Amino acid sequence: MNEPVFPSADLTPLASVRERIAQAARIAQRKPEAIELIAISKTHPAAAIRPLIEEGQRVFGENRVQEAQEKWPALIEETPGIALHLVGQLQSNKADDAVALFDCIHGLDRPSLVSALGKAMDKAGRQVPCFVQVNIGAEEQKGGCPIAEVPELLASARTAGIPVIGLMCVPPVGIEPAPFFALLAKIAADHGLDQLSMGMSGDFETAILLGATHVRVGSALFGARPPFNG
Numbered sequence: 001m002n003e004p005v006f007p008s009a010d011l012t013p014l015a016s017v018r019e020r021i022a023q024a025a026r027i028a029q030r031k032p033e034a035i036e037l038i039a040i041s042k043t044h045p046a047a048a049i050r051p052l053i054e055e056g057q058r059v060f061g062e063n064r065v066q067e068a069q070e071k072w073p074a075l076i077e078e079t080p081g082i083a084l085h086l087v088g089q090l091q092s093n094k095a096d097d098a099v100a101l102f103d104c105i106h107g108l109d110r111p112s113l114v115s116a117l118g119k120a121m122d123k124a125g126r127q128v129p130c131f132v133q134v135n136i137g138a139e140e141q142k143g144g145c146p147i148a149e150v151p152e153l154l155a156s157a158r159t160a161g162i163p164v165i166g167l168m169c170v171p172p173v174g175i176e177p178a179p180f181f182a183l184l185a186k187i188a189a190d191h192g193l194d195q196l197s198m199g200m201s202g203d204f205e206t207a208i209l210l211g212a213t214h215v216r217v218g219s220a221l222f223g224a225r226p227p228f229n230g
């Protein structure tokens with residue numbers, strides 16, 4: 001009999017995702033601890049988040065500033081040591097709020113946001129690490145910096161004093177993501193950046209094989225979200 005490849009059914013969703021991360025890391029000959037699991041809790045209420053905190057999860061992600069402001073201050077007060085990541089599009093007029101609440105921002109993608117976040121960090125005296133989001137599939141309707149403009153955006157972020165720690169992407173829906181993950185890894189390496197925020201519920205193992213240091217996993221942990229809710 002072969003060993004089962006997938007985690008057994010009696011694991012919790014969190015334990016199962018952790019086991020799958022560890023397995024992908026083993027295959028890639030990487031340390032599982034080198035991969036940060038960000039539990040994406042958007043649309044889910046505090047009552048759904050608390051069990052994951054009790055199970056030991058400390059790193060969470062939201063995609064809307066206002067929703068995070070409503071849910072997280074109370075949860076953070078209950079449990080010290082929570083890290084909150086912003087993974088969605090950020091409007092420049094929310095930069096102050098984002099800098100105050102989040103420990104990491106994944107959506108830095110345009111010059112106007114560099115300037116707003118630079119000012120917000122100066123004002124708050126708080127340097128929040130950021131990922132530059134790249135529009136890796138050159139999709140018209142999608143957020144993210146065009147690949148050709150990444151060098152200039154990185155330079156302006158450096159000038160503004162924003163700590164850019166890596167690159168982030170959301171590949172096109174419905175086609176094989178691996179080439180896009182590989183391309184993001186190459187662009188990051190070309191710029192001396194060693195952190196990669198890539199991989200979601202459907203493709204985080206592939207992302208880990210291609211170098212992801214941060215995987216953003218929502219539905220595999222919390223179940224499906226209502227439709228049209230990001």
Ligand SMILES: *Cc1c(COP(=O)(O)O)cnc(C)c1O
Pocket residue numbers: 040042063087088170200201202216217218219220230
């Ligand atoms: C919602 C979201 C995720 C998580 O997606 P799942 O498919 O539910 O794992 C990851 N990244 C971003 C930017 C998101 O908006």
